[in-house]
Amino acid sequence: MLRPTVDLGVTRHGLVRRRDFMKTLGGAGAAAGTLSLGWHDMLLASAESLRKRGKSMILLWMDGGPSQYDTFNPKIGSQYQGPARAISTAVPGVVFADFWPQMASEMGRLAVIRSMLSSEAEHDRAITLVRTGYPPTVAVRYPTFGSIVAMKREAEEIDLPSFVRIGKPRIATRDVDSGVLGTRYSSFNIDRAGTLPPNVRPSAPADVLRRRLALTSQLDSQFAVAGGADEVARKSDVYQRTSRFVLSPRLNTFNLDEEPDSLRDAYGRSDFGQGCLLARRLVEQGVSFVEVISTGGRNDAGWDTHGNGFRDQPHLCAEADSACATLLRDLADRGKLDDTLVVWMGEFGRTPRIKPDGGRDHYPKGWLTVMAGGGVSGGQVIGATDFDGVDVVDRPISVQDLCVSFCRVLGINPRDEYHTTDARPIKLVDGGEVIPELFS
Amino acid sequence: MLQHTRPGFFCLTNRVLKFAVLAAGFAGAGSAGTGAVFAAEPVEAPRPVQRQVEHSLTSGQLDSLVLQELDEIDDFQLAGDEEFLRRASFDLIGRPPTVEELTEFLSAPTVDRREHAINRLLLDPAWGTTQAIYWSDTISFRVPPPELTFLDYRPLKKWLATELNEGTPWDRIVADLLTGTGEVATHPDATFVAYHQGNPTKLAAETARIFLGVQIQCAECHDHPFDHWKREQFHQLAAFFVRSKVKMPWNEGPKTVVSDAGKGEYRMPDAMDPRKKGAEMPPAFLAGNPVGTGRSDLERRRELATLLTAPENPWFAKSTVNRLWAQLMGRGFYDPVDDLSAAQVQHLPAVHEALTAEFIRSGFDVRHIVRLIVGTRAYQQSLATSGEQERPLFAAARTGRLPGDAVYDALLTALELPDVRPPTPKPTAAIRFPVPPKSTRETFAAIFGYDPSLSPAHRMRNMDQAMLLMNGKQLQQQIDSRPDSGTILAGLLQEESDNAKAIHQLFLIVLARAPTLAEARLCLAHVEQAESRGAGFEDLLWSLINSAEFTTRR
Numbered sequence: 001m002l003r004p005t006v007d008l009g010v011t012r013h014g015l016v017r018r019r020d021f022m023k024t025l026g027g028a029g030a031a032a033g034t035l036s037l038g039w040h041d042m043l044l045a046s047a048e049s050l051r052k053r054g055k056s057m058i059l060l061w062m063d064g065g066p067s068q069y070d071t072f073n074p075k076i077g078s079q080y081q082g083p084a085r086a087i088s089t090a091v092p093g094v095v096f097a098d099f100w101p102q103m104a105s106e107m108g109r110l111a112v113i114r115s116m117l118s119s120e121a122e123h124d125r126a127i128t129l130v131r132t133g134y135p136p137t138v139a140v141r142y143p144t145f146g147s148i149v150a151m152k153r154e155a156e157e158i159d160l161p162s163f164v165r166i167g168k169p170r171i172a173t174r175d176v177d178s179g180v181l182g183t184r185y186s187s188f189n190i191d192r193a194g195t196l197p198p199n200v201r202p203s204a205p206a207d208v209l210r211r212r213l214a215l216t217s218q219l220d221s222q223f224a225v226a227g228g229a230d231e232v233a234r235k236s237d238v239y240q241r242t243s244r245f246v247l248s249p250r251l252n253t254f255n256l257d258e259e260p261d262s263l264r265d266a267y268g269r270s271d272f273g274q275g276c277l278l279a280r281r282l283v284e285q286g287v288s289f290v291e292v293i294s295t296g297g298r299n300d301a302g303w304d305t306h307g308n309g310f311r312d313q314p315h316l317c318a319e320a321d322s323a324c325a326t327l328l329r330d331l332a333d334r335g336k337l338d339d340t341l342v343v344w345m346g347e348f349g350r351t352p353r354i355k356p357d358g359g360r361d362h363y364p365k366g367w368l369t370v371m372a373g374g375g376v377s378g379g380q381v382i383g384a385t386d387f388d389g390v391d392v393v394d395r396p397i398s399v400q401d402l403c404v405s406f407c408r409v410l411g412i413n414p415r416d417e418y419h420t421t422d423a424r425p426i427k428l429v430d431g432g433e434v435i436p437e438l439f440s
Numbered sequence: 441m442l443q444h445t446r447p448g449f450f451c452l453t454n455r456v457l458k459f460a461v462l463a464a465g466f467a468g469a470g471s472a473g474t475g476a477v478f479a480a481e482p483v484e485a486p487r488p489v490q491r492q493v494e495h496s497l498t499s500g501q502l503d504s505l506v507l508q509e510l511d512e513i514d515d516f517q518l519a520g521d522e523e524f525l526r527r528a529s530f531d532l533i534g535r536p537p538t539v540e541e542l543t544e545f546l547s548a549p550t551v552d553r554r555e556h557a558i559n560r561l562l563l564d565p566a567w568g569t570t571q572a573i574y575w576s577d578t579i580s581f582r583v584p585p586p587e588l589t590f591l592d593y594r595p596l597k598k599w600l601a602t603e604l605n606e607g608t609p610w611d612r613i614v615a616d617l618l619t620g621t622g623e624v625a626t627h628p629d630a631t632f633v634a635y636h637q638g639n640p641t642k643l644a645a646e647t648a649r650i651f652l653g654v655q656i657q658c659a660e661c662h663d664h665p666f667d668h669w670k671r672e673q674f675h676q677l678a679a680f681f682v683r684s685k686v687k688m689p690w691n692e693g694p695k696t697v698v699s700d701a702g703k704g705e706y707r708m709p710d711a712m713d714p715r716k717k718g719a720e721m722p723p724a725f726l727a728g729n730p731v732g733t734g735r736s737d738l739e740r741r742r743e744l745a746t747l748l749t750a751p752e753n754p755w756f757a758k759s760t761v762n763r764l765w766a767q768l769m770g771r772g773f774y775d776p777v778d779d780l781s782a783a784q785v786q787h788l789p790a791v792h793e794a795l796t797a798e799f800i801r802s803g804f805d806v807r808h809i810v811r812l813i814v815g816t817r818a819y820q821q822s823l824a825t826s827g828e829q830e831r832p833l834f835a836a837a838r839t840g841r842l843p844g845d846a847v848y849d850a851l852l853t854a855l856e857l858p859d860v861r862p863p864t865p866k867p868t869a870a871i872r873f874p875v876p877p878k879s880t881r882e883t884f885a886a887i888f889g890y891d892p893s894l895s896p897a898h899r900m901r902n903m904d905q906a907m908l909l910m911n912g913k914q915l916q917q918q919i920d921s922r923p924d925s926g927t928i929l930a931g932l933l934q935e936e937s938d939n940a941k942a943i944h945q946l947f948l949i950v951l952a953r954a955p956t957l958a959e960a961r962l963c964l965a966h967v968e969q970a971e972s973r974g975a976g977f978e979d980l981l982w983s984l985i986n987s988a989e990f991t992t993r994r
Contacts, residue, residue, distance in 0.1 A: 235901050
């Protein structure tokens with residue numbers, strides 16, 4: 001359900017105070033009904049500025065590497081298929097594994113890439129490649145894509161983080177972060193949708209906190225004159241951003257209790273389902289990049305189904321199916337799908353060969369990504385693997401192609417450069433070409 | 441000129457016949473110091489012998505050298521006593537002075553109170569700990585987290601602290617780090633090799649970067665674009681580590697162990713075709729000649745340690761001194777401190793060379809070099825205030841954000857913030873590798889931590905730090921004026937009924953200095969306008985902890 005925010009609206013800079021908003025509306029309106037101006041009016045009035053701010057991206061991360069055979073590229077008739085059957089989708093001729101009935105009915109919105117090709121088959125190396133766009137190296141800690149978006153979209157006055165991650169990665173030590181971009185562009189992490197991390201909620205009532213912040217900045221002014229000007233400038237910048245955030249009325253965005261039960265149920269009451277719901281709330285408020293991690297509630301196994309594939313696949317898929325499909329419908333219902341690129345992927349796929357219990361090992365050939373929204377043309381399959389799903393036979397797509405295409409949707413030039421701490425210039429994405437089918 | 445000798449340790453048998461060749465290959469290599477010693481058998485364990493040690497440089501001479509190179513100023517403007525003590529305390533023992541230490545210092549005779557304070561701080565066991573944290577962070581910040589386990593640097597820090605406090609020469613410590621073997625928990629000197637998982641290319645890159653200030657890692661894939669390093673040289677360096685085998689705990693039991701793989705030679709990957717079996721590379725140290733293949737893991741690593749720590753190695757002493765200068769002066773002769781390549785600007789070259797020669801002459805005595813630098817007027821300078829003309833590099837003290845452990849220790853000193861460690865969760869079927877929870881100290885160390893190799897400009901201030909200081913629950917509990925809370929603030933308010941005096945005291949406790957007149961007035965006005973005395977002082981304490989100065993070394 002929608003409710004009015006207290007005094008903020010989003011502009012291309014991210015935010016205006018209500019007072020400034022009144023100014024933009026002009027004198028005539030301000031004279032009469034503006035005091036009762038509701039959320040809906042503000043939403044309409046700020047829709048244009050939201051558009052200028054650019055599109056958002058939600059990355060649905062299937063941590064551990066999902067199986068092609070049990071998701072969006074079943075190989076019916078192949079010795080490698082396993083028990084998952086095929087179901088038809090909204091697009092004639094395209095079939096999914098039958099664990100995905102809801103996504104099948106959303107096929108009209110989806111672009112399914114079945115020909116991802118990379119060379120990394122170990123989790124940490126593959127995660128580095130897929131999430132940063134660069135192969136792993138000891139020389140540079142490349143930033144995760146969300147940090148790049150956060151850097152390119154940094155807005156002076158925004159009171160919410162630009163990059164939010166929901167859910168814990170399957171194995172903490174395999175994580176990639178903002179790397180050489182530094183903590184300024186690292187993700188704001190929500191371990192579990194519906195809770196805020198420690199230290200966000202103010203330790204004192206807002207008026208007390210404001211009073212203290214005023215006193216501390218007076219003390220800082222004294223130190224600035226006494227030789228501390230550089231440190232004070234850096235500190236003030238961070239404290240301004242931090243206090244805007246912890247005192248923001250929009251912290252309520254993180255609270256899911258405002259959503260109707262029926263919708264929460266539709267997403268699924270799993271961590272991932274509720275995480276997807278939170279992701280929608282965040283992009284609605286102008287957050288640029290949201291990552292939602294799916295592990296099936298099993299922290300260190302997730303989609304890494306070396307064993308017990310027959311047992312675990314139906315559960316993992318069911319949880320993701322309702323969450324992903326509901327997210328797409330919900331965004332579309334709110335008119336936000338065209339402004340939001342939704343991407344479903346993991347670090348690689350799984351081997352054709354099946355173990356007796358349905359387990360499959362890592363496989364970086366012919367793995368999948370699914371894209372929707374953000375202007376991407378739905379209802380299409382891009383690329384193909386052979387009858388058994390062993391080799392890519394049509395339209396091999398690289399991780400770099402994917403990253404360049406993300407940039408295209410987000411309006412970011414992939415050849416822009418940033419500098420590492422030792423002043424070495426690095427392109428946002430090195431190599432790769434836009435996948436034209438996505439935009440035709 | 442001050443000259444004396446003291447007993448030291450010298451790994452006699454580790455010095456081998458490579459120096460002449462090696463030194464000939466080094467452009468501009470200095471040959472001061474203890475000189476080469478030949479050994480028939482390079483693999484025997486090191487044994488202690490008397491080491492001839494000289495101290496011949498003074499802080500005064502160092503000052504003259506700095507002034508000679510700084511045309512713009514005739515002398516240094518000294519910082520006040522309070523500022524000096526806080527700076528030296530943070531730099532040497534990683535925390536601010538207590539009110540007692542400050543009072544004692546200010547009541548000591550003016551003429552040599554700073555010298556006395558420096559001596560006291562250098563003999564404090566926290567000196568070794570503070571250095572140990574610096575070097576451990578230098579290593580750990582670039583170690584990628586391994587799969588399915590968590591690296592514990594506490595044994596390394598403890599070992600380094602003990603060695604440094606006992607005055608073990610730096611060449612010995614580094615040699616131990618390069619040759620350490622066995623189980624990490626009981627042989628912390630094996631940490632460096634162990635936590636790089638015995639990976640020869642990572643170890644080659646990090647050995648050169650950390651201990652030599654040499655950036656050779658680009659040469660892993662191609663000849664260095666603007667330095668003279670060749671691909672072969674990088675891979676020859678890696679060959680010293682090719683037989684180091686490391687078991688990590690996840691599938692080999694609970695221990696991390698370094699051992700000898702027993703066989704194998706290093707192969708440089710074929711640049712044109714990575715599928716081909718690359719050329720075999722014998723170990724060789726940078727510009728030096730290759731040493732033979734077929735040697736054991738320890739033979740190789742001891743050979744490397746000997747060559748790397750030799751006085752004739754032009755980078756070892758120079759890069760160490762550069763790091764020590766940067767720790768204390770806020771910026772290295774070279775910046776960043778891990779890149780001494782010819783393409784970089786070297787500031788105050790004569791000072792850098794004099795300190796390097798002194799470090800070698802002193803038998804690689806870290807404490808001696810630190811004492812020399814802290815004793816200079818250059819170190820004890822004031823900050824450039826905003827009204828005055830900008831002063832050139834090293835003609836004013838530099839501010840810098842405190843490292844993570846120092847932020848915690850500042851809170852421990854000011855607020856008695858307790859160090860609490862939550863219970864470790866037990867592994868379950870769903871979560872087999874639970875993240876070990878951080879103690880209070882570790883939380884601050886992680887959130888405020890920075891890579892010591894980065895230029896000071898990259899010591900970020902960020903929102904996580906701000907939220908921790910603004911809202912952290914445990915910290916806020918110490919900002920409680922209620923008489924029964926047992927906090928320092930409550931005690932102060934009970935003892936001192938006069939607001940102005942209590943404000944004065946709170947500044948001493950938190951910032952280790954008296955307030956200026958303007959600050960005293962400002963704070964008094966705030967306290968007197970507040971709804972209660974307690975609320976006013978809670979605001980003040982919160983504001984002091986959250987001030988830029990509190991987390992700044994000035």
